Amino acid sequence: MAGIIDSILFTLIAIGVLGTMSLLFGALLGYASVKFKVKGDPLVEQLDELLPQTQCGQCGYPGCKPYAQAIADGEAINKCAPGGDDTIKKIAALMGVEVQPLDESHASDNTPKVAFIIEEDCIGCTKCIQACPVDAILGAAKQMHTIIIDECTGCDLCVAPCPVDCIEMVPIQQTVQNWQWDLNSIPVVEID
Amino acid sequence: MESIIKRITHGQFWNFHGGIHPPEQKFLTKNKPIRTLSLPEQLILPLQQHIGQSGKLLVSVGDYVLKGQALTFSTHAMTVPVHAPTSGTITAIKPSAIAHPSGLSGMCIFLASDGLDKWKKREVCQDHRSLTKQQIIDKILSAGIAGMGGAGFPTHIKVNTHNPINYLIINAAECEPYITADDLLIREQSASIFDGINILDTLLSPKHILIGIEDNKPEAIQVLQQVCKSNEKIKVCVLPTKYPTGGEKQLIQMLTGQEVPSGAITSKLGIVMQNIATCFAIADAVINDTPLIRRVVTVSGQALKKPQNVWALLGTPVNYLLKQCHLQKPVNSNKNQDYRPKQQLIMGGPMMGFSLASDNVPIVKTTNCILAPSEQEIPTDSKEVECIRCGQCADACPAQLLPQELQWSAKAKDQQALDKLNLFDCIECGACAYVCPSQIPLVHYYRIAKSEIRQQQVQNLQAEKAKMRFEARKLRLDKEKLVREAKHKKAAEARKAKMATNTPEASNAKSAVAAALARVKAKKAQSVDNITDKTAIDDNKDQVVNEQTNALQSSNSSPNKDNDKADKRNQVAAAIARAKAKKLAAKKPFIQEEPEQGSSKQEKVNNKTGAKNEQQKTEKTNSKDAGINKETKIDKKAKIAATIAKAKAKKLAKASEDMQENNKKKEKKTSTKKIENVKPAPLDNNIHDSGLTIDDKKAESQSNKKIRIAAAIVKAKAKKASQTKQTKNKKATSPKPNDGDDKKKRIAAAVAKAKAKKQQHGESN
Numbered sequence: 001m002a003g004i005i006d007s008i009l010f011t012l013i014a015i016g017v018l019g020t021m022s023l024l025f026g027a028l029l030g031y032a033s034v035k036f037k038v039k040g041d042p043l044v045e046q047l048d049e050l051l052p053q054t055q056c057g058q059c060g061y062p063g064c065k066p067y068a069q070a071i072a073d074g075e076a077i078n079k080c081a082p083g084g085d086d087t088i089k090k091i092a093a094l095m096g097v098e099v100q101p102l103d104e105s106h107a108s109d110n111t112p113k114v115a116f117i118i119e120e121d122c123i124g125c126t127k128c129i130q131a132c133p134v135d136a137i138l139g140a141a142k143q144m145h146t147i148i149i150d151e152c153t154g155c156d157l158c159v160a161p162c163p164v165d166c167i168e169m170v171p172i173q174q175t176v177q178n179w180q181w182d183l184n185s186i187p188v189v190e191i192d
Numbered sequence: 193m194e195s196i197i198k199r200i201t202h203g204q205f206w207n208f209h210g211g212i213h214p215p216e217q218k219f220l221t222k223n224k225p226i227r228t229l230s231l232p233e234q235l236i237l238p239l240q241q242h243i244g245q246s247g248k249l250l251v252s253v254g255d256y257v258l259k260g261q262a263l264t265f266s267t268h269a270m271t272v273p274v275h276a277p278t279s280g281t282i283t284a285i286k287p288s289a290i291a292h293p294s295g296l297s298g299m300c301i302f303l304a305s306d307g308l309d310k311w312k313k314r315e316v317c318q319d320h321r322s323l324t325k326q327q328i329i330d331k332i333l334s335a336g337i338a339g340m341g342g343a344g345f346p347t348h349i350k351v352n353t354h355n356p357i358n359y360l361i362i363n364a365a366e367c368e369p370y371i372t373a374d375d376l377l378i379r380e381q382s383a384s385i386f387d388g389i390n391i392l393d394t395l396l397s398p399k400h401i402l403i404g405i406e407d408n409k410p411e412a413i414q415v416l417q418q419v420c421k422s423n424e425k426i427k428v429c430v431l432p433t434k435y436p437t438g439g440e441k442q443l444i445q446m447l448t449g450q451e452v453p454s455g456a457i458t459s460k461l462g463i464v465m466q467n468i469a470t471c472f473a474i475a476d477a478v479i480n481d482t483p484l485i486r487r488v489v490t491v492s493g494q495a496l497k498k499p500q501n502v503w504a505l506l507g508t509p510v511n512y513l514l515k516q517c518h519l520q521k522p523v524n525s526n527k528n529q530d531y532r533p534k535q536q537l538i539m540g541g542p543m544m545g546f547s548l549a550s551d552n553v554p555i556v557k558t559t560n561c562i563l564a565p566s567e568q569e570i571p572t573d574s575k576e577v578e579c580i581r582c583g584q585c586a587d588a589c590p591a592q593l594l595p596q597e598l599q600w601s602a603k604a605k606d607q608q609a610l611d612k613l614n615l616f617d618c619i620e621c622g623a624c625a626y627v628c629p630s631q632i633p634l635v636h637y638y639r640i641a642k643s644e645i646r647q648q649q650v651q652n653l654q655a656e657k658a659k660m661r662f663e664a665r666k667l668r669l670d671k672e673k674l675v676r677e678a679k680h681k682k683a684a685e686a687r688k689a690k691m692a693t694n695t696p697e698a699s700n701a702k703s704a705v706a707a708a709l710a711r712v713k714a715k716k717a718q719s720v721d722n723i724t725d726k727t728a729i730d731d732n733k734d735q736v737v738n739e740q741t742n743a744l745q746s747s748n749s750s751p752n753k754d755n756d757k758a759d760k761r762n763q764v765a766a767a768i769a770r771a772k773a774k775k776l777a778a779k780k781p782f783i784q785e786e787p788e789q790g791s792s793k794q795e796k797v798n799n800k801t802g803a804k805n806e807q808q809k810t811e812k813t814n815s816k817d818a819g820i821n822k823e824t825k826i827d828k829k830a831k832i833a834a835t836i837a838k839a840k841a842k843k844l845a846k847a848s849e850d851m852q853e854n855n856k857k858k859e860k861k862t863s864t865k866k867i868e869n870v871k872p873a874p875l876d877n878n879i880h881d882s883g884l885t886i887d888d889k890k891a892e893s894q895s896n897k898k899i900r901i902a903a904a905i906v907k908a909k910a911k912k913a914s915q916t917k918q919t920k921n922k923k924a925t926s927p928k929p930n931d932g933d934d935k936k937k938r939i940a941a942a943v944a945k946a947k948a949k950k951q952q953h954g955e956s957n
Contacts, residue, residue, distance in 0.1 A: 021707065048659075051655075052651070052655050053654075053655035053656070053658040053659040053662070054658060055658065055662045056657075063662060064659070064662075081327075132662040133662050133665065134658045134662050134665065135664070135665050137659050151657065151658070151661060153654070153658045170382075174294075174296065175296065176294060176296050176298060177290050177413075178639065178647065178650075179292075179294040179296060179643070180643045180644065181293075181636070181639045181640040181643050182640075183295075183636070186293075186294060186295035186549050
């Protein structure tokens with residue numbers, strides 16, 4: 001008889017202890033989930049890191065961050081033209097989706113270019129300055145405008161607003177510093 | 193360290209992993225003295241012959257320079273000046289082929305020698321110990337000395353270290369086949385070399401000086417041991433011949449047993465290494481005040497009849513050297529007469545050199561060898577086949593890397609794997625490619641991968657910069673917007689306050705408001721079944737506000753004049769506001785379509801509310817703005833002219849219902865037409881001037897004008913949506929009641945919206 005009471009007591013104690021522990025841990029987890037909640041979506045930040053930051057808008061979004069946000073919401077990953085196939089591969093790896101070829105609606109020519117203002121034609125209207133998403137154009141109203149090559153991302157947004165069509169896209173020159181060991185591009189001269 | 197010295201004294205050195213033993217081929221040139229050549233006619237001096245940046249020019253075309261005169265000066269720590277190797281005139285300063293594997297050009301000075309070889313004034317310093325350390329370093333810098341072992345690191349930086357130096361290692365290994373330049377230099381100029389080593393001793397005060405030399409140079413070893421007797425610190429260390437003993441990390445490991453960690457700077461480990469030819473140049477510079485203008489170059493290869501070491505002036509074109517050593521035309525062993533074999537030219541040794549595309553490339557400070565091999569010596573056509581995974585490359589690698597794995601990852605462009613496999617620790621010695629039975633050009637793949645990774649890093653940096661600028665710009669624009677809105681709010685409040693006061697102006701305004709209300713009622717009665725309640729209310733509201741402003745304005749000046757001015761301003765503002773409203777309507781389906789009104793202020797307010805709605809939905813706005821930007825790209829030109837035309841049209845002809853109908857239906861169709869027709873007019877807020885220029889367009893049919901007006905409206909609306917500056921200048925004037933039906937206006941707005949969408953699609957395609 002005492003044995004039965006003992007076993008019932010032990011069982012109750014066991015249940016009580018485990019119950020208390022579970023309540024404690026539950027409370028701890030709940031508190032942690034509120035206190036340490038991560039603000040914002042780190043996925044969007046990671047996606048933004050992968051994008052080339054030209055802020056050109058060719059993907060249909062006004063900048064790279066909005067496109068990153070859209071991809072996190074399920075947008076197609078093959079819209080970034082300056083990023084090219086490399087970026088698509090990286091995004092696919094991050095998002096765990098299939099690699100898709102670049103959207104055909106974009107131009108296939110991906111040589112890096114920078115803008116160039118033909119100074120004879122520039123009228124100093126500042127329209128291109130307002131259009132540039134990275135402030136790569138130096139100038140003021142009725143003063144000469146010029147492109148800061150180091151800051152220009154080649155996004156093309158300045159070409160259209162110019163009322164006198166004086167901006168053109170020029171490919172970046174290949175120098176000894178940025179030569180990519182492309183042996184086929186070396187000019188060969190016959191030595192007699 | 194004591195144990196290290198003990199071992200060194202006993203000649204027991206360490207060893208590095210791997211290495212190969214290619215045929216030395218040094219017999220071709222090692223038994224002939226160094227030959228001094230006659231002056232070439234023209235010297236081509238690249239401005240950059242070292243690692244770092246090129247100096248700034250001191251001379252210009254047409255200048256006469258003396259031998260040893262400085263042609264560039266140093267503005268930057270990593271800059272080394274260039275000197276004239278002989279006296280003569282500068283004929284050109286322009287890009288020309290330089291000694292780089294890419295075959296690209298660099299800026300070069302073309303010097304035509306006058307044959308006199310006239311020296312500049314030089315001062316001999318008898319005892320270098322009388323100079324301070326800084327003076328010695330300045331002399332080294334102004335003499336333009338860079339590392340002559342092949343890398344070209346500026347010497348004045350390397351010897352200007354403040355770390356305590358345990359070992360000064362002089363690299364006389366010369367492990368590469370064919371090259372005997374250092375060997376002969378030691379044999380002929382040992383006294384100067386010894387002076388140079390002493391100067392370095394003074395500068396760095398190392399605990400020990402070790403000269404590492406391979407055992408295939410017995411005469412040079414003997415000479416060195418003889419001449420270095422007087423300095424006890426110097427120990428001549430004879431190492432077994434192996435390629436690549438001369439590599440910095442390999443030599444350090446052989447002599448001291450220390451392995452240099454990845455990415456470490458050796459001076460921090462207490463070790464400084466200098467090539468033995470650099471020591472010679474240092475002695476020349478400090479003692480004889482002679483800048484670096486010549487060096488010993490091994491011109492070798494079995495295609496030459498007289499291969500020899502030569503004292504080559506810097507800037508000598510390679511073809512001159514080849515001629516002096518009697519380069520033979522390549523033998524056409526092929527039966528086919530049409531096939532002309534091309535003579536292979538290699539600058540550097542057979543392992544680490546690169547092929548030259550043209551023979552007009554000049555000798556620079558880092559050129560230690562020119563090879564003209566025959567076809568049998570170094571075959572040009574080696575077919576790469578599949579990797580058979582034999583592992584011989586890993587056995588040969590002196591840096592203990594895994595060339596096979598590197599090759600797989602490099603071909604797959606797997607940057608993470610390349611990082612893990614320490615790609616950047618590869619010294620590009622070529623031992624792996626030498627042993628590969630499949631003849632895979634391994635080093636070539638590594639170089640491509642390295643340059644791609646470097647390029648990627650540069651692009652990442654640029655992307656970061658672009659992002660920061662973009663964010664900063666966004667911040668700035670948002671701030672400006674807030675300031676602008678605050679201003680508007682203040683103005684509106686001021687207006688309301690004025691209205692509330694019991695003054696004659698206020699009562700005027702109130703009566704004007706009443707009149708406006710009456711007008712609105714009348715309009716409502718006209719087209720009661722078409723107007724939605726919201727638009728009516730909007731109209732009402734706007735009209736009221738307009739009347740208020742107009743009344744206030746008109747009360748401030750004489751009524752007649754005011755009306756005229758107000759009229760004009762009204763029309764202009766009306767046109768613009770209409771365009772804006774249309775644009776907004778086209779853009780935002782949830783904003784009710786604004787019917788075209790004669791009152792500009794009303795539409796301005798509409799647009800403001802619309803704009804405010806936009807701001808509330810920031811992201812959508814942004815994306816729409818992007819779409820609008822595209823739209824406005826085509827539209828802007830026409831917009832300007834159209835705005836002007838619109839104003840004029842309004843001024844001249846009161847809008848009739850028919851014209852408005854035509855307008856709205858055709859506006860989008862002809863917007864593109866307008867781009868070709870209208871010349872880009874300078875932005876000009878003065879309506880009068882623009883009005884005058886449009887006189888000639890009066891001849892066009894009124895419907896065309898209206899079409900342009902309508903198109904302009906759309907564009908102006910778009911402009912308004914993204915920039916709000918223009919509206920400030922155009923003051924509101926008394927509203928002109930539009931006779932056009934609201935229905936027609938809505939139709940037009942719908943058409944405009946459709947067109948806008950179509951354009952947006954067209955742009956993104």
